[in-house]
Amino acid sequence: MYVAVKGGERAIENAHAWLAEERRGDTSVDELSLAQIREQLSLAVNRVMAEGSLYDPDLAALAIKQARGDLIEAIFLIRAYRTTLPRFGASGAVDTGAMGCDRRISATFKDAPGGQVLGPTFDYTHRLLDFKLAAEGAVPPAPSAPPRREPTPHITEFLGQEGLIQREPESDAAPRDLTREPLEFPADRALRLQSLARGDEGFVLGMAYSTQRGYARNHAFVGELRIGRVMVEMEVPELGFAIEIGEVELTECETVNQFKGSKTEPPQFTRGYGLVFGQSERKAISMALVDRALRWKELGEDNLGAPAQDEEFVLSHCDNIQATGFLEHIKLPHYVDFQSELELVRKLRREAEERIAHREAAE
Amino acid sequence: MADQEKDTAARQGWMGLLARAPEAALMALWDRVEERPAYDWLRPPETGGVMVRGRAGGTGAPFNLGEMTVTRCALALSDGTVGHAYVQGRSRAKAEAAALIDALMQTKAADRIRARVLNPLAAQMAERAESRAARAAATKVEFFTLVRGED
Structure with missing residues (x-):
């Protein structure tokens, strides 16, 4: 009933x-x-x-x-x-090489052109609570120095010039969009990057950490981490030309990873890539490590069965809204579902009891 | 043809500036301009999303990074000049101002608008960018080598 x-x-x-x-x-x-x-x-x-x-x-x-x-x-x-916004279109790919960098560091090249620029970082703070912040007070202006006017080149360009790092295949093909079509496997790299870019920071961090602890270890160095603002340009059909439609702050991380070479590729470094809205460097580094782990197939590496190599596992579970939606729905009323479970358990018990009674009667 | 290309480049310049401008800075300058030409909406302000794309590895194949909010509109002055705006954010007022400025920049009012709105706006935005770049420059690490050992 x-x-x-x-x-x-x-x-x-x-x-x-x-x-x-x-x-x-x-x-x-x-x-x-x-x-x-x-x-x-x-x-x-x-x-x-x-x-x-x-x-x-x-x-x-x-x-x-x-x-x-x-x-x-x-x-x-x-x-x-x-979901309520009409989609006006897609931008051209942002040029992170032209970024106005607030921060730009490399763990691989000390003397990279453009230098090591720390920016407003938590690094090297002592992580001691600062009780001065408990009281209101003016902050003295941060020191300044003559600014850099030219763009800061990507570090991987230097390795690329020697052919020591795998080249990114150039393309202008429109990428698939997981907000427009359901995610299906195998996912190409564009879909994986989109999914990771909006994925839960904690989940992506945990996956990245698992690769560092040995589950599909890929020996990542942070080749470069940069934070700053880039222009966003879009082709406007009614104008017939492209215009800048805004400026966004991004964090970009490129990892340089060991690669022994395969049947078709000479020994060289490979890359992992992270790009995230805003100043979000933990997320960007995590994304780069997981991106690299998910590339095992195209790089001819072994599937070690590690969670971070399993795109179905990573991409299906990294979205915290999907996850929380499904997780939290179990607290909502399931009275009818549970009623039928209750009926089922009662029935099974009744049958079990009847079986025992039957066997005892036969003995 | 060369002139047309120059005109397009100039228009891209001011439309981009208006798109990126902080609303408060733009409106403060625009409010000081007295001339408000009559216009008809061709497309009243509408807020939507634009999918921002990046490239794998910074230089490879494009991927969808996430959306940003954009407000657009189009209007025509009584002389038929059409102004368009695609501006970052959700402000209808900013989009309206940007489209009016885009239209006026195609009329005889261009020099006045450039002097009173666009140039000061560009200067303010350049100053802000410069002040961030100067702070960044002050956090650049200057390595020095310690001499160790006998020789």
Whole structure:
């Protein structure tokens, strides 16, 4: 028998009213403005833009406020919003070689042209809590030096000149888009990169870490890590030419990995690639390591059965909105499902008991 | 033909500047311009997404990185001049200002608009970029070698 259960409307309404009150917190404390979140919690904003897969700092700040700082909930809000936007088109591929770099470091070449530029980094801080931040106070301006005006070349270009690193095959083919068609396997590298770029930072980090610990180890060096702003250009049909439609901050990581060579390729270095919206370097490095691990087949390497080599495993589980949607739905009412499970267990028990009784009677 | 290419390059220049400009900076300058020509919407402001693409390895095959918000509109001045805007973000006011400026830049008002809006806007944006680049330059590592041992 199926019984429809209604009700709960008032409970839900009241729960949401209380949620709004709890979100606001103690009203004797000033309310957070979106500008404060955007400017002062900018790395949270960046993560929400990267995994929400929509570059808009003000919207990300709103989502963080609405989600009470729960970043996965905020990413969920952004993903939901982006589905309502008409798609105007796709940009040309951004030129990260022309990036205005805030930060640019290489772990492989000390004297790379353009130098090692640390930027506003947490590296080399002592990770001691700074109690000065508990009090409000003006920050002295950061020192400046004569700026670099020319673009900063990619480090891998230098290895490429000697033919020591595998070349990226050039192409202008329109990539497949997993927001427009369901993800199917095998996925090409463009789909893998799209999926990783919006994937959960923690998941991608864990996968990358597993390769470092020996599950399909690929000996990665950070050839280059750069953070800065690039122009976004799009061809506008009604104008008949391309225009810049904006500027986005990106983090790019190129890893240089050992490669012994294969039947068709001489020994050379190979690459892993990470590119993420905003200043998100942990994510960009992780993405590069996982990208490299997933390339085992095209590089003629052995499948060691490691999780990070399994694209079905990695790509099907890296999306935190898919994951949380499925995970959290099990807390919603399943009364009818459970009722049938209950009936089933009762029936099985009854049958088992009958079987025992039957056997005992026969003996 | 060469002139047309030059015109296109100039138009790409101001449209790109307007697209990237912070809304507050653009509106502050635009609000000081008194002339507000009459116009009709050809396409009222509409916010949408543009898929931003990167390249594998920075130079290889393109892939879809994620979307950005863009607002676009098109309008025609009473003399028929058409102004277009594709600007970053979700501001209708910014898109409207950008399309009007795009139209006015194709009229006799061009020099005034350039002097009062575009040039100061470009200078402000260049100054901001320069100040970031200067801070970055100050964090460049200057290596020095320690001499060790007997000789």
